[in-house]
Amino acid sequence: MAETAQTVSFPVDTPSGPRRTEVTYRRTGAGEPLVLLHGIGHHLQAWDPVLEILAVEHDVIALDLPGFGRSPALPAGHPYDLPSMTSSLRAFFEALELDRPHVAGNSLGGVLALQLGQDKLVRSVTALSPAGFWTEAERRWAYAVLRGMRATARRVPPERLARLAATPAGRTAMGCWIYARPARRTPEALIAETEALRGATGFEATLAAGRSVLFTHEVADLPVTVAWGTRDRLLLPRQGVRAKKVVPGARLVRLPGCGHVPMNDDPALTARVILDTAR
Template sequence: MADTISVPVETPSGVRSVDVVHERLGSGEPLVLLHGIGHHLQAWDPVVGILAAERDVITVDLPGFGLSPALPDGISYDLRGVIPVLRALFEALGLDRPHVVGNSLGGLLALQLGHEKLVRSVTALSPGGFWTEAERRYAFAMLQGMRLGALSLSPRTVTRLARTAPGRAVLGGTIYARPGRRSPDAIAAETRALREATGFEATLAAGQRGVLFTHDITNIPVTIAWGTRDRILLRRQGVRAKKVIPAARLVRLPGCGHVPMNDDPALVARVILDTSR
């Protein structure tokens, strides 16, 4: 069941309170899961049960996405703004350097948390920050197109599309290699989450300022995994990531799209657990 926690974050104008929605399941070492732009914590539903058998799993709605409200004035949606929120969240939940997993935007955040030594391992699934400028523009155009599509479709139309496999391909084919595997309720809910994401434009604008991840990460395990059918962040970016973080394990996810948890839950869960061991 989702819970909301308010965390204090220092800003130049004083301490601000940020509300973060999260769910927690299982027992063992803590494992935090961070979704991508426009998504919500339910993106991890296909793998949560597998992971919770061995880990204390915390799924998070990032600020401005899912049920988490927008960031207050004075806190930006770039790494400098969001990382302190996550650090405060870890402290409020009593998490001492958890393992962290992120997809897309969440993968970039996970890598930054690793760079700042706030976590004990990092698994990044198709993380942002390893693109050329042309690849970034292409990816952002795809994301903006998805957002405009979600805004233009009525809830009734989304529900009707989600009931059929071709309709789910229309709604989720950009991020999933196998959108037909997503349940009608799940695909409708994530389309709604994309439509209602108050942090979408600000997050995209922050990324348009040329965000690149250029830091090596040492002394903690790092896995970077990429779906072979990722249509948003092309898999050659994984090779660049390996050059930036030479000790990282680079894993190929055959037949998976940009959000691989739904395409092959067993494989993705195994990659995550192998890293966190």
């Protein structure tokens, strides 16, 4: 069973000097450390379907990225671009005394995981539908979907959200853009992630910073897997082929029947891909 959420405080650099920030995380299991990074607008609970499987072999740390879930926004002046976010994650690793953990990330978390690998801060990388391998048209499509999801989350009143979440059709309507099987989400999980999207203080800043994100360099000398759901409607599966060209040493894995957040659509397959990479 996952441990209760904890918080850790650590310093980050800002134009006015070092400031402290705080991150919420959950930690469970034993073995080599494995850090899990969620996508934009999501929260650490995105990993719940695979957490106990991974914890059989690893000391698993799932965190709310700064400005998402229960983690507050970064201090004023600290950007949300790729170098700054990976610098913050380096500080998080140091605060928890994690020596080059394995890392798995989804979407935003996937490109962060690849950057951590390029910076040699981790032992292995599993990137699930990572951002940053898009064309400009594909990026605009993804941003339009994300902005629409955010607007819906902020507009739907709690009582209507509860009614939608109570039925398979309602869960499908709310989660169809990121899950291939959204009706499998529990009502409680759907409500919690919609509230996380509604309250994500880092959402706009992360979107703005992401306009310039295009991952173009190799990740050498460590195991890397890029995995893509065949039913990903947000970041289309053909982007996985580009990722393989950019990171030729990576293993490219197709996740049949999975959407953009495969941990829910096929927990066993997703966990196996992560564990195989870490091994």
